[in-house]
Amino acid sequence: xxxxxxxxxxxxxxxxxxxxxDLICNLGVEIHNDEVLSLLGDHGAKIDTKSGRAFFTHDLxxxxxxxxxxxxxxxxxxxxxxxxxxxxxxxxTPGSAAINILDHDGKVSRRPTSQDYVRYTKLMTGMQxxxxxxxxxxxxxxxxxxxxxxxxxxxxMYCEKPVVTGAFTAETFGIMKDLQVAIRxxxxxxxxxxxxxxxxxxxxxxxWSKATSQNVIDCAHFSIPVEYISxxxxxxxxxxxxxxxxxxxxxxxxxxVVISQLAKPGAPALYGGSPAIFDLRYETTPMGAIGTMMIxxxxxEIGKYFGLPTQAYIGLSDSKLLDAQAGMETSxxxxxxxxxxxxxxxxxxxxxxxxxxxxxxxVVDNEICGxxxxxxxxxEPKEDFPAQPIFEELLRDDHLLISDHTRKxxxxxxxxxxxxxxxxxxxxxxxxxxxxxxxRAHNEVERIVADSQxxxxxxxxxxxxxxxxxxxxxxxxxxxxxKLN
Amino acid sequence: xxxxxxxxxxxxNADAVASLVKQAIDQKLDPNNILNDGLIAGMTVVGQKFxxxxxxxxxxxxxxxxxxxxxxxxxxxxxKEGIPSIGRIVIGTVQGDLHDIGKNLVGIMLKGAGFEVIxxxxxxxxxxxxxxxxxxEAQIIxxxxxxxxxxxxxxxxxxxxxxxGLTGKIKIIxxxxxxxxxxxxxxxxxxxxxDGINAVDCARxxxxxx
Numbered sequence: 001x002x003x004x005x006x007x008x009x010x011x012x013x014x015x016x017x018x019x020x021x022d023l024i025c026n027l028g029v030e031i032h033n034d035e036v037l038s039l040l041g042d043h044g045a046k047i048d049t050k051s052g053r054a055f056f057t058h059d060l061x062x063x064x065x066x067x068x069x070x071x072x073x074x075x076x077x078x079x080x081x082x083x084x085x086x087x088x089x090x091x092x093t094p095g096s097a098a099i100n101i102l103d104h105d106g107k108v109s110r111r112p113t114s115q116d117y118v119r120y121t122k123l124m125t126g127m128q129x130x131x132x133x134x135x136x137x138x139x140x141x142x143x144x145x146x147x148x149x150x151x152x153x154x155x156x157m158y159c160e161k162p163v164v165t166g167a168f169t170a171e172t173f174g175i176m177k178d179l180q181v182a183i184r185x186x187x188x189x190x191x192x193x194x195x196x197x198x199x200x201x202x203x204x205x206x207x208w209s210k211a212t213s214q215n216v217i218d219c220a221h222f223s224i225p226v227e228y229i230s231x232x233x234x235x236x237x238x239x240x241x242x243x244x245x246x247x248x249x250x251x252x253x254x255x256x257v258v259i260s261q262l263a264k265p266g267a268p269a270l271y272g273g274s275p276a277i278f279d280l281r282y283e284t285t286p287m288g289a290i291g292t293m294m295i296x297x298x299x300x301e302i303g304k305y306f307g308l309p310t311q312a313y314i315g316l317s318d319s320k321l322l323d324a325q326a327g328m329e330t331s332x333x334x335x336x337x338x339x340x341x342x343x344x345x346x347x348x349x350x351x352x353x354x355x356x357x358x359x360x361x362x363v364v365d366n367e368i369c370g371x372x373x374x375x376x377x378x379x380e381p382k383e384d385f386p387a388q389p390i391f392e393e394l395l396r397d398d399h400l401l402i403s404d405h406t407r408k409x410x411x412x413x414x415x416x417x418x419x420x421x422x423x424x425x426x427x428x429x430x431x432x433x434x435x436x437x438x439x440r441a442h443n444e445v446e447r448i449v450a451d452s453q454x455x456x457x458x459x460x461x462x463x464x465x466x467x468x469x470x471x472x473x474x475x476x477x478x479x480x481x482x483k484l485n
Numbered sequence: 486x487x488x489x490x491x492x493x494x495x496x497x498n499a500d501a502v503a504s505l506v507k508q509a510i511d512q513k514l515d516p517n518n519i520l521n522d523g524l525i526a527g528m529t530v531v532g533q534k535f536x537x538x539x540x541x542x543x544x545x546x547x548x549x550x551x552x553x554x555x556x557x558x559x560x561x562x563x564x565k566e567g568i569p570s571i572g573r574i575v576i577g578t579v580q581g582d583l584h585d586i587g588k589n590l591v592g593i594m595l596k597g598a599g600f601e602v603i604x605x606x607x608x609x610x611x612x613x614x615x616x617x618x619x620x621x622e623a624q625i626i627x628x629x630x631x632x633x634x635x636x637x638x639x640x641x642x643x644x645x646x647x648x649x650g651l652t653g654k655i656k657i658i659x660x661x662x663x664x665x666x667x668x669x670x671x672x673x674x675x676x677x678x679x680d681g682i683n684a685v686d687c688a689r690x691x692x693x694x695x
Contacts, residue, residue: 427679
């Protein structure tokens with residue numbers, strides 16, 4: 001049995017869904033994009049051109065929900081299947097778009113560079129429990145106009161895993177799509193084997209900006225998957241109640257589903273989000289708050305009720321350091337998310353309200369992900385019945401260390417974490433240097449980065465990616481791409 | 486062939502190890518080389534792989550069993566040619582303590598590494614340890630205890646060995662869940678071993694075996 005968890009009973013879930021649908025039909029959604037408003041108007045939504053509000057219809061919502069794919073897969077840059085977003089499958093991806101990186105001493109948070117980003121992508125190659133990379137940091141040494149495409153370019157050049165990313169403007173979608181087409185060979189091949197997911201965020205409450213709504217329809221046209229990232233802030237830009245926040249999340253996310261499916265029926269997307277409770281003491285948006293995690297798990301249930309694959313920013317921490325709070329919040333969130341069956345869990349590596357990324361935390365979180373992958377496989381008999389023979393063997397031999405049963409099921413049944421997790425007795429731990437978790441994680445960072453192999457992309461594709469990026473950089477006067485090791 | 490022998494130990498293939506040792510003997514290879522460059526070299530790699538988590542305890546124990554299969558065949562020849570083992574160790578769980586699984590593991594590991602092991606079992610009196618060590622001309626006594634209440638027996642063994650004038654001649658190593666390096670120092674034991682593989686390292690270090 002796969003272990004799971006639930007926060008909503010059926011009656012409450014149906015009421016939240018009904019109220020969310022009514023909101024976008026009765027109050028409408030403010031959309032700062034004429035193309036999207038026209039699209040909605042052409043398909044029966046009432047448009048108030050003066051306020052820019054679109055009033056959805058239940059028929060529009062029903063049609064969108066029926067054409068939206070129930071699952072999809074991501075493929076790495078080589079074309080191998082890497083991520084299965086269906087049913088209760090769980091995949092992990094790092095948190096995204098941090099503006100800082102926590103240095104390995106675990107104390108100094110600074111702006112990341114392209115070189116930091118490359119180290120991150122190489123490290124991602126060795127994170128065996130995290131199946132996709134994300135554009136985890138915004139490096140500060142390239143112009144902001146190309147910051148989104150440049151990090152995607154680096155991700156594709158240095159790591160084969162699919163990428164969770166996003167465009168910062170409507171205009172940069174073009175180069176970010178072209179980079180992907182260059183890898184697959186054609187737009188059709190890219191549609192066949194998606195390589196990225198674009199985060200597209202409505203603005204609370206009940207709004208879509210020009211850029212993000214344009215991203216939704218542009219992605220749909222190329223069958224590039226998106227994840228709708230609704231961000232109600234309970235008690236601030238959303239009702240203080242978790243139910244009220246869920247109603248808002250449902251409304252905003254459904255509006256995304258409709259826009260995407262009108263642009264292209266069948267366009268793949270994740271029913272996602274990054275809601276948070278608002279901490280009215282500090283005026284912050286804690287991702288490690290239990291209320292935030294409860295909203296995440298509950299909207300995942302709503303997404304599953306719609307039959308859609310799901311995503312959440314959960315399993316991250318608001319601590320500034322890689323400390324006990326970081327471990328506690330990350331583990332708690334990731335565990336709940338895995339139990340809930342959130343298909344793509346965005347969080348590993350992230351601290352400080354999604355603003356600071358730590359390579360060492362990524363290594364630690366990779367271990368959490370590995371443990372959870374074991375957990376959701378649940379408890380199943382492994383030739384355990386009848387029980388008597390194995391106990392006869394135990395009583396005869398005094399131990400089962402070299403029993404056939406032990407040797408057959410050892411690695412399948414018991415999860416053994418990497419060396420970052422301390423399992424040594426005190427003497428061995430002392431003999432091996434008495435290292436702290438951060439020191440062990442840092443050693444792993446250095447080892448994995450040093451051992452990383454070049455990606456298997458052909459030289460032609462690598463040249464084409466670089467040529468595309470150089471042309472894009474030239475448009476903002478950047479003559480040469482940053483020098484990297 | 487000796488490389489093949491080492492590889493067969495890694496996979497724990499006792500039949501192959503026994504057969505290769507026979508072949509090596511038939512081909513008149515030096516028994517000392519068969520022991521050191523085949524069996525012990527293979528078990529050294531097993532130990533390294535265990536430490537780096539490439540293989541787990543069951544793999545080490547299966548390899549040690551395969552090593553024993555090879556030693557059964559080689560031992561008469563070693564005795565005949567007067568080639569000594571790399572060391573002789575008396576082990577046992579101390580008096581009052583019936584927990585012998587850890588001690589048994591240590592025994593398997595030591596044998597697997599090429600040591601001669603005289604296992605006195607569990608609930609062993611201090612006198613028995615010392616007499617057995619003298620009688621067998623052992624270089625090391627290995628004491629095991631799981632209970633805090635039986636740990637003091639270790640001190641009695643150390644004291645008795647001292648009384649018999651064995652200090653420096655027979656080294657005493659201790660291990661078991663409640664024991665520590667500090668405790669070994671406190672009672673005058675020569676070393677503390679925190680697990681089976683560490684006991685092998687410890688014995689090698691004490692006897693100056695590479």
